[in-house]
Amino acid sequence: MTRRSGPPLHVAQLTLPDRMGGYAKGDRTRRVILQAAHDLLLEHGYAALTLRGVATACNLRMGNLTYHFPSRESLVSALFDAIIRGYEDAFAEIMADQKLPPVARLMDVCRLIMDDIGTRRTTRLFPELWALSNHDPFVADRMYEMYDRARAAIVSAVRCAYPAAHERSVDLTSIFITSAMEGMSIFAGYGKPYQDDRAEIAEIALDAFLHASQAHADESPAR
Amino acid sequence: MTRRSGPPLHVAQLTLPDRMGGYAKGDRTRRVILQAAHDLLLEHGYAALTLRGVATACNLRMGNLTYHFPSRESLVSALFDAIIRGYEDAFAEIMADQKLPPVARLMDVCRLIMDDIGTRRTTRLFPELWALSNHDPFVADRMYEMYDRARAAIVSAVRCAYPAAHERSVDLTSIFITSAMEGMSIFAGYGKPYQDDRAEIAEIALDAFLHASQAHADESPAR
Amino acid sequence: MTRRSGPPLHVAQLTLPDRMGGYAKGDRTRRVILQAAHDLLLEHGYAALTLRGVATACNLRMGNLTYHFPSRESLVSALFDAIIRGYEDAFAEIMADQKLPPVARLMDVCRLIMDDIGTRRTTRLFPELWALSNHDPFVADRMYEMYDRARAAIVSAVRCAYPAAHERSVDLTSIFITSAMEGMSIFAGYGKPYQDDRAEIAEIALDAFLHASQAHADESPAR
Amino acid sequence: MTRRSGPPLHVAQLTLPDRMGGYAKGDRTRRVILQAAHDLLLEHGYAALTLRGVATACNLRMGNLTYHFPSRESLVSALFDAIIRGYEDAFAEIMADQKLPPVARLMDVCRLIMDDIGTRRTTRLFPELWALSNHDPFVADRMYEMYDRARAAIVSAVRCAYPAAHERSVDLTSIFITSAMEGMSIFAGYGKPYQDDRAEIAEIALDAFLHASQAHADESPAR
DNA sequence: TATGAATGAGCATTCATTCAT
DNA sequence: TATGAATGAATGCTCATTCAT
Structure with a gap:
């Protein structure tokens, strides 16, 4: 496989x-x-x-x-502009590849992201952004802009896979998925205690992400 | 409910x-x-x-x-000692409450943590720790020590709920769960774009966590 | 000998x-x-x-x-008082011993001083005093008071040995002798480049001191 | 004269x-x-x-x-480098003037040095160096390097004047002479109690130095 | 474009001293 | 006597910035 x-x-x-x-x-x-x-x-x-x-x-x-x-x-x-633009460009590239079926695409995107999270660069860079964004609105704006674009790939794949799902549900699910992946950099990122188990943890995560995506697949417009 | x-x-x-x-x-x-x-x-x-x-x-x-x-x-x-000790003490308190059935306990612990993540204090403090721990081994040591203790509550609950699960599986699952929760502070923490949706996202997360915990419940000792 | x-x-x-x-x-x-x-x-x-x-x-x-x-x-x-008093007391003790013939006494006193100069304590302490006395009149006063008392032993011995010598000549000679001995601590003091040759240098010095003392022994009251 | x-x-x-x-x-x-x-x-x-x-x-x-x-x-x-280099240069200049007969040269060099010792600058500067050199190896190294060069002029003159003298004797004699002159700055330097008598003391010293230089003039290679 | 020179604000730290207990 | 607590001045140093060349 x-x-x-x-x-x-x-x-x-x-x-x-x-x-x-x-x-x-x-x-x-x-x-x-x-x-x-x-x-x-x-x-x-x-x-x-x-x-x-x-x-x-x-x-x-x-x-x-x-x-x-x-x-x-x-x-x-x-510097931050160049950094963030780099990530945005990378995500823009991924989005283009829409030959795969939606579920596979979702898994593909998440795997890409979780791979990247194991990278020295990403592991080191993002915590700085998170910390700064807490006190610097400019950094925050730019960062969340980037995350929105990155999340678009996930949202798109989930929506394709489960067209019946509410927009809001998909959105929140994508936030959960993104959060979960970003959080991994703390424990399984480059040089982190569980870096050697990153692939395995990623598979556990993927399974949970698919489950979460399906959960609201056929939901009625209740709420 | x-x-x-x-x-x-x-x-x-x-x-x-x-x-x-x-x-x-x-x-x-x-x-x-x-x-x-x-x-x-x-x-x-x-x-x-x-x-x-x-x-x-x-x-x-x-x-x-x-x-x-x-x-x-x-x-x-x-300062860092006092901060981290505070969190450790808080988790020590939770551990003591073992009257609930394991699955409920797992959910309880996770809800507590995710609630805390919505806190101004935790939302602001932890990104600083994450960033510092990338460059300061002393902070890193102390922080992961704390996370280990916090994770112990999750590990214990999962193990009680699914005694047949491999130790390693449980450990990696707890890392996934912890990562996912910590990552939430970036998007749904205090003052963050999805802070108002934190409760809902938390429920999505909880569902996914339970799914992940069950996944390896009856695994055979292969591998 | x-x-x-x-x-x-x-x-x-x-x-x-x-x-x-x-x-x-x-x-x-x-x-x-x-x-x-x-x-x-x-x-x-x-x-x-x-x-x-x-x-x-x-x-x-x-x-x-x-x-x-x-x-x-x-x-x-x-501290300085205690230090200087210590040296004064030491010299007072020497003065008491007047059983020796004057020339021998002169040599004796000089040998004592030059021995002391090889001492860690004296080697280290006096340069501090010299430096301080350049800027601190109080230290200067006290230090020269001490030197006067120390020099008294030399003056007394020279005067005994050569009663015909002018007072002024004896005084200046004693200054020369004292200067020469003090200066030795820089080169042949404790831990200094010529510390191992201190005894030999001291003999050269002694010979020169005796020569200087005799020089004006029978001078006429000219000048 | x-x-x-x-x-x-x-x-x-x-x-x-x-x-x-x-x-x-x-x-x-x-x-x-x-x-x-x-x-x-x-x-x-x-x-x-x-x-x-x-x-x-x-x-x-x-x-x-x-x-x-x-x-x-x-x-x-x-600063120290500039200071010490200044003295070294000054001595290098003296060395060049070798037209005088050796004994006169020795006297000349010593007079130059003792004149300099009466200078405000030298009187104030050197005690600082002596004190510092006791605790700062770097200052000590540089200072003794300078003294070695300064002493070279004396050694050379003595050796020329008394070619039969042992190298070691000449060396130790030059140390005595240098010590004696340096020590003078404490008592007859600028602003010191015997500053007005410096010239007279210098003559006493010169006489003693010549005596010391002659002392080992014809020594046999014993020892 | 690139370097040298100069400035002022801010930093952690050391120190002698004063005072309350 | 002895300690803890608090203060203010001074020290060496780092830094971003400005300006002349």
Whole structure:
């Protein structure tokens, strides 16, 4: 039995906005800076994401860094934008592949996500986002926007599989499924206590997700 | 239909270690300091947890603060200890109540936890712990120790309900259940987009948890 | 050939003023404090001579320390007083021994001093005094008072040996001799590059000192 | 009778390492900072050598100061390096002047040194170095390195004057001579009790030094 | 574009001191 | 006598930012 059929979530690279007419050198420098910031965030957390640290990491002088990103905030928001856009792009790719039957598609999407959760990058990055989103509305907005898009794949698959289900039920079920998967990164993510059991836990989760999806399949419009 | 039967998780207060022979005044001051630090962490995140901020918040001079906590680290670790101890104590209390049949007990425990997750305190506190635990082994150790104790209640209930289940299956299922609940705080926690749907999502989750618990109930010792 | 005939300079112990009617316990505590301060000064220098350090070193609370010495200055000045008094007492002892012929006595005194200079205590203590005396007139006064008393032994011996010498000549010669000996602690003191050659260097010095003492022995009152 | 024939020891200025490619403005600022640190050390001792004090003294903001010297240690070590290098350069200059007969050269070098010892700068600076070198191996290393170079001039002159003397004898004699001169700064240095008699004491010392140098002039290779 | 220089705010920490108990 | 508690000043340092070159 093949675990998954689709392509992997590919979010390893930072996605930068195309800057029409931009100068090649400056763009490259900006990319280098964002990558260094990204690595720093991953490795040592948001608190260690200082301009100095970034400058040192990519062997640039601070003056130059502030030339490209006039303020810390501009760098951070560019970074988060690039990160989140990367995940969004990855999900957009998945959505396109609709050849599979709905249930298989649901399982496929969830497997993709849970695989990604085992990734060093995702395991490290998202808790930072969650923590920040608690205090920074801007981060929160952007993050939930991304989650909505990611969840769209799940909602779509569930709706296709069980057309009779209430919209609200499907929505809440998709929240449950998404929550459950995201929560896994805490215990079975990269370097976490149950990282070696991630595949097995994922199968338990998948089974529970299918059960939850079916639960309201034929429900009457009561409530 | 009553949702829950047991007492609520009571973790609102900071639990301080008994300090034999300690003077009352100093103890009170230390409590005030920790509470202020706690509130600051909740309100503005770990980055805002500065000694100055704490001192200002509780109207104490910094000199006095460093008298009671000689270093920032000592304050932070005392704070985290108090926080985590609080949760541990709360779970210890739940464990004691074993009058209910196992399945009801499992549901009860999960409902308690999911209720707690809707709490401002828990919603704000845990993402900080998750983020920190990615970079600070000390926080990680303490946090997973706490999760192990919390999970013990779930493991125990599942095992009682389905004695034939493999130990490993039960363990992984409890990880799934715990992950799923923790993940809920991101989407349905206090102030989160689906906070008003938390109860409903919790019921979906509960159903899925029971399904997952039963799944391996009668498994043969294969594998 | 015996190097020296007299008793060694005995300045190892801190000499405290007798406190008539003082309470035994408090005196003991004061002694302990001063000893700790003394050791700290020796080991880590004047900059490390903090009340905190002293309190820690003798396992006392700071409150108690400031009870006995209300200010840092009072502790420091008590310490320096005890130290300097110790050296003065030691020299007073030497002076008493006047059975030897003057030249031998001069050599004896110088040998005693140069031996003492090889001591860890003296090697470490005096540079601190010299440095402090540059900026602290109080230390300077007390230190030169001590040096005057110490030099008295040399002056007396030289005068006995060469009664015809001018007072001024003898005085300046004694300054030269004292300077030369004190300077030895920098190069041949305890732990210094030439510490193992101290005895030999001392003999060279002694020879030079005798030469210097004789030089103006029969001078005419010119000048 | 001329006391000395050579040029004076010229160590009044701080010698900074050439910084290739350095910008002029930064170099000037660094020089100003070091000079202020130097003056502060002279005037109030090592304990008063604080970054704030230096910043205030040269009317710079502390931020700028830590831009040029990222840590206190870097400033202090740069300062000591400049100081010691200054003395080394001064001695290197003296060494070059070898037109005089050896004995005159020895006297000349010693006079230069003893003149320098009467200087405010040297009188104040060296006791600080002696005290620090007792607790700071780095300062000790650098200081004795300097003394070795300074002593080389004396050793060379003595050896030229008395070629038959043992190497070791010459070495120890030079240590005695150096010690004696250095010790003079305590009693006859700038602002010291016998500062007005420094020239006379220096003559006494010179006479003794010549005597000491001759003492082992014709020794047989015994030992 | 990129670097050097300068600034000001904020940080944790150390310290001597004062006071109540 | 001795300890606990509290205060205020000072220290070294990090940081984001601004500006001149």
